[in-house]
Amino acid sequence: MSKKTLWSGRFSEAPHGLARSFSASVDIDKALAMEDIRGSAAHVKMLAGRGIIPKKDAARIQKALSEVKAEIEKGGFPFRDEYEDIHMNIEKRVIEKAGPAGGMIHTARSRNDQVVLDERLYLKSQTALILDGIAVLCDRIVSLAEDCFGAVMPLYTHLQRAQPVLVSHHLLAYFEMLKRDRGRFEDCLKRMDSNPLGVCAGAGTSFPIDRKMTARLLGFSSVTENSIDTVSDRDFMTEFVFCSAALTGHLGRLSEELVLWSSEEFGFVDLGDAFTTGSSIMPQKRNPDIAELARAKGARVTGNLVSLLTLMKGLPLSYNRDMQEDKQPVFDTARTVAGTLAVMSEMLAGCRFNTGKMRESLSGGFVTATDLADYLARRGEPFRSAHEIAGKAVAHAEKKGKDISELSLSELRKFSGRIGEDVYDAVSIEGSVKSRNSQGGTAPSQVGKMLRKARRQISKWGC
Secondary structure (H helix, E strand, O other): OOOOOOOOOOOOOOOOHHHHHHHOOHHHHHHHHHHHHHHHHHHHHHHHHOOOOOHHHHHHHHHHHHHHHHHHHHOOOOOOHHHOOHHHHHHHHHHHHHHHHHHHHHOOOOHHHHHHHHHHHHHHHHHHHHHHHHHHHHHHHHHHHHHOOOOEEEEEEOOEEEEEEEHHHHHHHHHHHHHHHHHHHHHHHHHHOEEOOOOOOOOOOOOOOOHHHHHHHHOOOEEOOOHHHHHHOOHHHHHHHHHHHHHHHHHHHHHHHHHHHOOOOOOOEEOOOOOOEOOOOOOOOOEOHHHHHHHHHHHHHHHHHHHHHHHHOOOOOOOOHHHHHHHHHHHHHHHHHHHHHHHHHHHHHHOEEOHHHHHHOOOOOOOOHHHHHHHHHHOOOOHHHHHHHHHHHHHHHHHHOOOHHHOOHHHHHOOOOOOOOOHHHHOOHHHHHHHOOOOOOOOHHHHHHHHHHHHHHHHHOOO
């Protein structure tokens, strides 16, 4: 190879050292090495099958690719910045091993379609890992909900005690979020599952290639339709990071509740020693650091999403070197999401709920005031006036230092003659929970259905 140029005879002067180091990406995109080898092997097989290159030369290239793969796996591959990226590093190593025939590896392809292929293959495998990770976390959540079925806690709105609900019901809210997240990744997977190889630099190729053959060899369900769009498309990467941002947003909400619930002020959950840390100065502390870090990961992934959206905004068709910057936010996102799912699954497996404390926290706060209003509405009182009556009863109880359920019948009847002795069943914690029997409500009969449905769904996911 000429020291002046990388692979072209066009230039008479070698790249400036700063330009070469500034443009080199192999330290980042070497994460795509296995995908690059896999794509090259399929491409060469297709070229030989179509008679575009001799089969004996294809065999030499395939052998060289296998040797390069082994070198990378064993940590002995000589990554070189002067070859810019992983694609040229592998191609040059193949040529070193296979001789001049190795140069045929790049027939009927460009780095433009090659990199998109590698990225699609990488994200397909990463998405599969994330789908499994979501299923495992859902299994942990549903197991906790099954273990504490029947226990009650306050539902909070504006972080104020609002109404009594089953703990299981609260936990299953996160199952629903994660189920939607999984659905988004499944949809995202469909759109990245299309073979870009063969569109070359962006205009296609004059060689008689078979793109459907490489699609079959690489496990794609279709081929991309437009060569210009194919080399300039990064939607599948942006969508992957968006799905990840939505997921880490949900994980952050769960983490926030674990942080709050593990405090002395709440005392709802014990996260255990394995997922908490001490203080460098205060020996009594047990800090929920892992939950806090999981909460923080959403900011990181959202930042990656903004980076990708900003990177692609306003780029003219087709390929631009700006797109070299697409990998770092995507790689970081994939690692971050997989790691967060794994640590949260293990943390939840070891946490213990203090259901007694949860039940205690329902005293005070008048959490069954809505039930009093509903009780009156069922007896013919217009809901707005029923709401006003219940509010007056709350104000009276607050002055007396009592809960609504502790007021005497004569006291309650001062606010409405519609109130009878059965009011105490309505305004009790158990009565309140049991009465919320609408579909999706917190009544044990409804939550039991949700649990069984969630368990069936998890089984379908193979977890």
